[in-house]
Amino acid sequence: MFGLEEDLYAQLLRLRDQFEISYIKAEFEAEGSSFNDLVRLRRLTALAGLGLLLKVGGCEPVRDLRDSLELGVDGLVAPMIESPFALAKFWESVNRVYPFGRKPRLAFNVETRTCLDAFDEILDYAEGKMDSFTIGRTDLAGSFMEPSVTPDSDFLLNQAEKVATKARSLGWDVWMGGSLSRTSVDLLSTRTALRGSISHFETRKVVVAAPILWSHPEVIAEALRFEELFLMSRQEIQENSVREDERRLAALRHRS
Template sequence: MNILEKEMLSLLKNGKNTFGFTHVRAEFESEGIRDDELFRLVELAFRADLNLIIKVGGCEAMTDLLKAKQVGASTIIAPMIESSYAVCKFIQSADRVYSEQERSDMELFINIETIQGYEQREAITEKIVKHNLKGIVFGRVDFCGSLGMSRRDVNKPEITRRIKDVASLCQAKNLQFAVGGGIDAESVPTLRDISASYLNRYETRKVVFDVSTLSHSLAQQGLIEASRFELLWLRNKCNYYKMISAEDQNRLKMLERRIISLAA
């Protein structure tokens, strides 16, 4: 491990012990994580004794599901679910990758993150219950986008009201409910408001928290630490690809000189 990775590992261990970190996250969807990056994240999660969540690229993203199985993800999230049929397609795909026994150890979630998905929430929830999925993640940023609103609007009451509608539905059906999208230290009052209705966990791009963290004064600091982890992650990623891009520069220059010399 390099210096940045050691710092990330220390941060994750402290996050688990102090700030309620439960998982690290990777996305094949909007993040577009590459295999070599994923393997580094898996090692960090393993050493920090944290679970791994993977958000796949779609309800039928078979290759993503196979990779999630390969690296031992404990939780898989299917994005942009807008109908009960999309839930069925996700279940069919997961059943092709995981055996019934393996499924019993998995947490399968779907993402509601558009107004269309919100309007179909009851039909979607019925299908989730029927096929024993774990629950729903509400994605605030894309939800705002589907309403023509911006990322800055994620904490507005009209968004929180709709989140609570889905939360109440999950509670009634004994499903888990999580919130993501634009989660930072400024989101804590809104998250506490949601948790007063029903909430199991909340998530940033790279880190997931147990809802119990919201009950004490370290909640905001925990989200700052999650942002610091992502910052370190991106710095390490940039350094890694800079090294790759630079490793053949000397040979490139030598070949260019050779061609110019022979062509002269």
């Protein structure tokens, strides 16, 4: 560990010790994490005794799943699931790569209008296969393609509340993510039915248990600080690598 990575690890321990964080997230999907990014996060989370969740790049991401097996991730998340068939492809892919023993924790994202239309059928197929699902507010809002529909709009939160309360009544573990801020937390806290249906909230990098979020809303700022330090640390490593390449290029040009 060197440079900003020490600060990153210190922030990870702060999240663990002060806010009882149990999972850190990474993405091959929208975030486009590299394999090296995943190696670093796996190393740091293992040192801290925390789990690592990986959002893969689609519903049949065999290459991503093989990487997840090598890394020993603790959970897998399928994005943009819009039909039972898409979830079936994810389930079949996981079973191809993890044919023996215990599988990682499995989840899928509810984050499009199309998914809402097929939600009952998707949930029926997911029973006994998936451990939870996450309502992704940002993409869900975007899928309506209406400027007035934002992650914090009444319309979007009403849609999320219908999904969450229905699934919770059936015994599902429901998570929520997407553009979380202190303002979002204040708004969500006023919606009793929604508040009682969500067990965990996600930033891009950190999973927060709902009771912690309600009692310590400052955890959002600390989670975003972890993401900031992760990006700064990655940039530091990349810049050092570029400097080494520049030195070598200069030496080669001097010889020619």
